[in-house]
Structure formats: C-alpha cells, structure tokens
Amino acid sequence: MALQETKEPVRGMLRNAGLRPTRQRLALAGILFAKGDRHVTAELLHEEALANGVPVSLATVYNTLHQFTGAGLLREVAVEGSKTYFDTNTSNHYHFFSERDGVLMDIPVGKLAVDGLPSPPAGMEVSRIDVLVRLVDKKSG
Numbered sequence: 001m002a003l004q005e006t007k008e009p010v011r012g013m014l015r016n017a018g019l020r021p022t023r024q025r026l027a028l029a030g031i032l033f034a035k036g037d038r039h040v041t042a043e044l045l046h047e048e049a050l051a052n053g054v055p056v057s058l059a060t061v062y063n064t065l066h067q068f069t070g071a072g073l074l075r076e077v078a079v080e081g082s083k084t085y086f087d088t089n090t091s092n093h094y095h096f097f098s099e100r101d102g103v104l105m106d107i108p109v110g111k112l113a114v115d116g117l118p119s120p121p122a123g124m125e126v127s128r129i130d131v132l133v134r135l136v137d138k139k140s141g
Contacts (some may be wrong), residue, residue, distance in 0.1 A: 018069035027054040028064050029073075037089040039077070039104040045086075077104060079132065094131035107133065 010029045014021040031048050032040065032064045040048075069073045075087040080096055080112050085104045087095075094107040114129050 013073065013076075017068075017073050019067060019071050024054075024056055024060060025064055025067075027052075028061065029068070032068075032074075033088060037106070038086075039085045039087050039095075041064065041083070041085055077132070078129070079104065092128055094129075094133070096133050096135055098135045100135075100137055107131075 011021045011027055013033070014029060016122065018023060028045065028049060031047050031052055032038075032045060042062045042065055045065065046056070046058045049056050049061065060068060064121055065074065069086065071086075072090060075090045076077055077085045077095060079085060083102075087104075089106065093109055094112050096104070096105045096107055097103070112131060112133075115132065117126065117129075117135070119125055
C-alpha cells in the first residue's frame with residue numbers, strides 16, 4: 001500500500017486515539033502500520049522514514065513512538081536497558097528475542113502459560129505480563 005493511500009485510515013486512527021494528525025505523525029504512522037504487525041526500534045523507523053522521503057529527526061521519531069505508545073497504538077517492549085522495541089500488536093502476548101540477530105518475534109498465542117502469579121498489593125491490579133524468552137545459537141558438540 002502506498003504511503004499516500006494510508007493517510008485517511010491513519011488520520012482516523014490518530015484522531016480516535018486522541019492524537020492530532022500532524023504531517024509527521026501521519027507519515028510515521030503510515031510507514032509503521034502499513035506492513036501489519038511488526039516490531040521496530042526508533043532507529044529502524046527513522047531509517048525507513050528517510051528512505052520514504054520523510055525528513056524527520058531521530059528525536060521526533062522517539063517522541064512520536066512514545067506518544068503512540070501512550071495513546072495505546074503501540075506496545076513498548078524493553079529488551080535491555082538501552083534497547084527498546086515498539087510493537088504494533090498491542091494485544092497481551094509474549095516474545096522471543098534472538099540475541100544473535102537482535103530480532104524480536106511473537107510467541108504464538110497459547111504456546112506459553114504464566115501460572116502461579118501472586119496477588120497484587122491492595123488497591124492494585126495486573127495490567128499485563130511481559131515475558132521475553134532470549135534465544136542463542138545451540139552449541140555444537
């Protein structure tokens with residue numbers, strides 16, 4: 001789908017999330033959501049934006065991703081202290097992370113069950129559970 005073709009659905013998505021559809025938000029959301037469910041870093045989205053002729057700073061990409069996350073359009077997945085991915089699939093699901101490639105992948109729904117959670121403190125409730133299964137190459141021998 002061409003970037004231009006995605007503008008109206010993206011404009012509605014941003015408005016429904018309570019975000020003003022600025023030119024940069026429209027462009028970044030068009031790139032981000034045009035390919036279905038995916039995991040991106042700010043750096044990757046910045047590269048894709050520049051490749052699509054969208055002149056935007058890395059700081060603006062970071063700010064926009066955090067605004068989208070705050071509005072419920074993205075799910076933030078922290079892999080390491082300095083490495084964060086943004087997931088367009090906001091449903092409750094878990095992830096594999098390939099340490100060799102730095103690739104984040106969804107674990108198929110129903111393939112992992114979290115059991116035995118303690119009760120949260122009084123006045124609190126669980127909002128979501130994050131599970132990250134780290135993968136490394138098998139050692140031969």
